[in-house]
Amino acid sequence: MFKVDVVAWNGDYTISTSADWIQAKRFKESGVDYIEITTTANESRESRSAVVAVSTDSESADIVVHQSSIEDQTMYAPEGYDLVWHDEFEEGSELNANDWTYEVKGSGWVNNELQNYVNQKTPEGNWVTRISNGKLNIRALNEGGKIYSGRVYAKVKEGWTYGYIEASIKLPKGKGTWPAFWMMPVNFTSWPADGEIDIMEEVGGHPNYVSSSLHANAHVHSNGTQVTHEMYLKGAEDDFHTYAIEWTHDNITTYVDGQVQLSYDNRGLGRDDWPYDDPFYIILNLAWGGTWGGTYGIDESALPTTMEIDYVRVFQKK
DSSP states (O other): OOEEEEEOOSSOOEEEESSTTEEEEEEEETTEEEEEEEEOOOOSSSOEEEEEEEEOSSOEEEEEEEEOOTTTSOOOOOTTEEEEEEEOOOSSSSOOTTTEEEOOBOTTSSTTBOEEEOSSBOTTSOBSEEEETTEEEEEEEEETTEEEEOEEEESTTTOBSSEEEEEEEEOOOSTTEEEEEEEEETTOOSTTTTOEEEEEEOOTTSTTEEEEEEEBTTBOGGGTOOEEEEEEOTTTTTSOEEEEEEEOSSEEEEEETTEEEEEEEOOSOOTTTOOOSSOEEEEEEEEEBHHHHTTTOOOGGGOSEEEEEEEEEEEEEO
16 A cells, blocks of 8 residues: 655646545645545555546546555565565555554653653644655654654564564664664563563664664673674665564574574573563664663754654564
């Protein structure tokens, strides 16, 4: 699914569509007339096309929209895995409520972070989380002296146990940013006993250095024993890159653009070392400041700044 804005003629005109999976409506923005075209997802194995016809008394135009099939999309997963869930962020402007949950918490909630997490919009109505042009956008901004941002959870009540999980992300710019793609246990009781899986983190004060970490009782950052690895990724804040994890009972390996970032084996030492056999859910968020995000200071002139996610995909073994 995707969304396109098309400049149209000023004045009266009519709009019609040739298929029920495509919709078009007229709206004005900054005094300019537009047509907004939206589609529903094509989950079939065949591509399809439709026409949006626009006409006045004296002229007409056809806008042809082609939509690829699910098989046309380039999806990589290790051999033996099947796609079990994904979000390509191509429909509407809000996340699917059946899949996603918004966090709402004030500043200082965790890690001394400065942002206030809100459900989609700030008190004054400015967006912090929205879908636009086929991307999930999570934005941090300053409104009235307070910083607002977004944190969202995928399948928070069910999660997944094991799999190959991948997201394509363009990181935000700015000293003070702390974007993350990570996982927490569905049946959480205490931290770090129940584990935490950080697939990708970066702090804007140390730009283009991305890291992965695992946290448990036997390895946790509070005493410097966390399992972690960092690498330099040129253009992490300028382009989309893929961040992934392959997670089994025996091993967790994370990847950056297909290159191994971190690998950790289940050493058979019990739950304190390996609490990773339970269901975990996906988290995407953009924090501001805090114990790590603020290590290099913060620069509020960088706000607003946005983390963009092209897709999230979950594959599991057949």
